[in-house]
Amino acid sequence: MSFLFGSNAEIDIALDGQASRKQAEIKTEDGKKEKLYLYYDGESVTGKVNITLKGKKMEHQGIKIEFIGQIELYYDRGNHHEFTSLVKELARPGELTQSTTYDFDFVQVEKPYESYTGANVRLRYFLRVTIAKRLTDVTREMDIIVHTLSQYPEMNNSIKMEVGIEDCLHIEFEYNKSKYHLKDVIVGKIYFLLVRIKIKHMELAIIKRETTGSGPNTFNENETIAKYEIMDGAPVRGESIPIRLFLAGYDLTPTMRDINKKFSVRYYLNLVLVDEEERRYFKQQEITLWRKPDKGKKSTGFVYHGPLQSGPQPPET
Amino acid sequence: MAAEPDLSADTRRLNTKKQTLDDAYAAPANFLEIDVCNPETHGFGKKRYSDYEVRMRTNLPVFKLKESSVRRRYSDFEWLRTELERDSKIVVPPLPGKAWKRQLPFRGDDGIFEEDFIEERRQGLEAFVNRVAGHPLAQNERCLHMFLQEPVIDKNYVPGKVRNT
Numbered sequence: 001m002s003f004l005f006g007s008n009a010e011i012d013i014a015l016d017g018q019a020s021r022k023q024a025e026i027k028t029e030d031g032k033k034e035k036l037y038l039y040y041d042g043e044s045v046t047g048k049v050n051i052t053l054k055g056k057k058m059e060h061q062g063i064k065i066e067f068i069g070q071i072e073l074y075y076d077r078g079n080h081h082e083f084t085s086l087v088k089e090l091a092r093p094g095e096l097t098q099s100t101t102y103d104f105d106f107v108q109v110e111k112p113y114e115s116y117t118g119a120n121v122r123l124r125y126f127l128r129v130t131i132a133k134r135l136t137d138v139t140r141e142m143d144i145i146v147h148t149l150s151q152y153p154e155m156n157n158s159i160k161m162e163v164g165i166e167d168c169l170h171i172e173f174e175y176n177k178s179k180y181h182l183k184d185v186i187v188g189k190i191y192f193l194l195v196r197i198k199i200k201h202m203e204l205a206i207i208k209r210e211t212t213g214s215g216p217n218t219f220n221e222n223e224t225i226a227k228y229e230i231m232d233g234a235p236v237r238g239e240s241i242p243i244r245l246f247l248a249g250y251d252l253t254p255t256m257r258d259i260n261k262k263f264s265v266r267y268y269l270n271l272v273l274v275d276e277e278e279r280r281y282f283k284q285q286e287i288t289l290w291r292k293p294d295k296g297k298k299s300t301g302f303v304y305h306g307p308l309q310s311g312p313q314p315p316e317t
Numbered sequence: 318m319a320a321e322p323d324l325s326a327d328t329r330r331l332n333t334k335k336q337t338l339d340d341a342y343a344a345p346a347n348f349l350e351i352d353v354c355n356p357e358t359h360g361f362g363k364k365r366y367s368d369y370e371v372r373m374r375t376n377l378p379v380f381k382l383k384e385s386s387v388r389r390r391y392s393d394f395e396w397l398r399t400e401l402e403r404d405s406k407i408v409v410p411p412l413p414g415k416a417w418k419r420q421l422p423f424r425g426d427d428g429i430f431e432e433d434f435i436e437e438r439r440q441g442l443e444a445f446v447n448r449v450a451g452h453p454l455a456q457n458e459r460c461l462h463m464f465l466q467e468p469v470i471d472k473n474y475v476p477g478k479v480r481n482t
Contacts (some may be wrong), residue, residue, distance in 0.1 A: 167379065167481055168453040174331060185326045189333055196347045196377055197453060227347035236345050244328055277448050 009096070010056035011129050011140035013065075015047040015173050024145045027117045036145045039125070041305070045106040045144070049090060061132035063091040067106045069113070069125045069146075071262045073212055084110060084125070085093075085262045094134070113259050114148040114291070118210045119221040121263045145174045148254060148305040150290040153179050162193070162285050170194040173271055173283065175243070181292040182252050188243035190233045190271065198276040202231040204243060205270040206250065207284070212263045225267075226250050255288045348376040351450055351465070353443035356435045366390055367435055369442060373450075373465050378481050379457055385466040393470055394442055397449075400405075400460035404476050407455050410448045413441025457481075 015021065015037055024038040039045060045067055069084030086109065090102040125146050131138040155176045164170035170193035175186055178304040190202065205227040213219050226249075231241045256265040267289050272282040355370040368390040375383060394412055401409045416438075419428040429435075449455050450465065457478045463470055 015430070153481055165453045168456070177329060185328050187328055187331060189331045191333065194346065198347050198349075198451065234345065236340060236343070238334070238340035240333035240336070242330045242333075244330075273450070279452065 002088065008058050009131060009214065010052040011131070011138065011274065012052070012056065013047060013127055013129060013140060013142045013148055015045070015142075015144075016309060024147065026115055026145050027086070027141065029117065029122065034143075036143050038145050038147060039109075039111060040147060041111040042108055043111075045109050045127070047104060047127075048101045049104060050099070050130070050252060051096065051101070053096055057095055057097045058131075059095050059133070060091070061093045062089065063102070063129070063131050065102075065104045066128045066130070067125070068128060070123070071244050072122045072124070072262060073262065074120045075212075081260060081262060083112070088299065090129075100183055111146040112147070112148075114254060114264065115145045116256065116259075118263075119223070119273060120210060120212045120219065123259065123263075147291055149293045150181075150254070150305050152292075153290070154190045159285055159287075161283075161285070164194065165281065168194070168196045169273070169281060171273075173285075175287070177287075179288040180247060180288060181290050183248040183292065184255065186243065186245040186247065186287075188270070190230070190241045190243065191239075192237055192239050193222060195234075195236055197279075197281075199234050200274050200276050200278075201229055201233070202235075202241065202271070203227055203229045204245065205272065206245075206247075206252075207268045207270050208252075209266050209268065210263065211266070214261070223272075225252065242276070252289055254291045255279040344376060346376065348374070349447075349451060350374045351443070351447050352383060353439055353446060356429050356439055358435075365430065367430060371446065371465060377456070379479060380462065380466065382466050387465065387468055389464065389470075391442070393464065394445065395437065396470065396472070397460060397464045398445075400402050400476065401449065401455055401458060404460065407449075407452050407454045409455075410445055412445055413438050 022038045023035045025033045025035055028034050049063075049065055051063070065088050067084070067086040068082055071081040071083065073079070073081075082267065086106050088104050088106070088131075089101075090104065104149070111125060113123055115125060122141055126141045126143045128139060128141045156179050158174060158176050159178050160172070160174040162170065162172045171186065172191040172193060174191075175188040177184070182187060208224040208225050209222045210221045210223075211218060212221075226245070228245075230243055233243065253265055255267060256263070258264050266286060268284045268286050269286045270282055272280055274280050350373070352372045353369050354372065356367055357369075358365060358367045360366060367387045370386060371389050372386045373380075373382075373384065391412075398409055398412055402408065416429055416434065419431075419434060421428075446465075450461060455461060457480070459474065459477050459479050462479050463474060
């Protein structure tokens with residue numbers, strides 16, 4: 001939360017229902033974790049702005065509060081892409097003679113995307129109060145976190161494929177679903193059809209790929225979120241190796257595709273076989289991650305986002 | 318974000334085809350053993366050279382002979398490496414050193430015919446040929462098959478790929 005001390009005023013933003021509202025954690029740019037209030041698409045954002053005067057009075061050119069959702073690309077810091085921008089005027093130009101509290105009410109605000117802090121891009125939502133002054137404005141920002149929720153997908157086919165190198169290695173891999181929620185379990189198996197190489201071990205990794213830019217300026221940042229060995233030793237034809245990978249233990253976000261045409265965050269399962277000469281044979285397969293509502297959460301009033309869409313579905317009744 | 322796993326999720330193993338006993342206990346399909354051994358030094362004076370036995374046992378269908386034994390010298394390995402660098406798509410591993418210093422005159426020892434040098438070179442050549450022969454993208458190169466299984470290397474051969482027998 002950034003703020004500038006004006007010469008004679010201090011701004012404080014208090015959200016309604018702070019006591020009962022959940023908080024969520026998100027990484028800050030410097031890698032630390034921050035706890036912020038959690039909102040969903042369609043929810044109103046309401047609260048109070050407290051302005052505390054330091055001196056006896058303060059002249060101003062107007063006081064307003066904005067609700068902003070923006071995407072910041074780290075390589076292009078000057079340009080923030082605002083996809084949501086709402087403003088409410090709190091006070092006309094005039095003079096404050098005492099500390100004052102203003103109510104604000106952004107009704108049923110659209111929050112089409114999930115908050116995200118990544119390696120090269122950041123998507124954030126925040127409230128910003130501005131006291132306009134002749135020389136320098138006094139501002140205060142307060143970030144919130146937005147999660148996008150989805151319902152169980154109607155179709156969720158398993159992924160089953162035969163891959164290999166001709167005459168050397170044939171395997172069939174299967175993962176029980178193509179769309180997994182963030183606390184789901186990946187259940188699968190690897191079946192060996194032909195093994196003419198000397199395999200030492202096999203491992204499975206979850207790779208997060210953040211894509212920013214477009215066309216010739218596309219940049220992919222890959223991060224290995226998890227990696228673990230699922231087989232040690234040399235398999236022969238006909239052997240099946242089981243896979244069971246609990247996603248809840250890892251720092252994952254929902255799959256984000258082409259958000260506001262600015263960035264994507266996608267997840268891949270990377271199956272790697274390593275032979276005795278340290279040669280690596282791998283097969284990457286994309287999976288879709290989505291966020292399930294918590295148990296007991298009231299589902300009315302929220303807007304659900306289909307796991308594969310980049311926009312919202314109509315609200316539940 | 319730490320979270321509780323979904324304990325209602327079905328984590329039972331997927332159904333698998335049962336492996337036949339034949340498959341489970343048969344010889345593995347990836348049997349390939351190559352030894353570089355029995356070094357011998359031939360000739361006299363300036364015409365001296367050493368060579369090694371390259372002995373191979375395999376059940377890979379791509380090799381015509383399941384057992385073979387040939388004699389090869391260091392320059393034959395160099396030839397193989399050059400051919401593979403040109404024709405195959407792999408990053409060819411390095412050979413053990415050429416040992417120029419050992420070939421200079423006025424050494425106190427026997428230079429490249431010293432026993433421990435030959436042993437060191439033997440180990441490097443064995444590692445090299447195993448690494449190359451086990452590589453799926455080099456396994457079907459004709460130069461490799463000629464190197465491993467023909468008594469004499471025909472340097473005028475036609476480079477290309479060997480098809481599976």
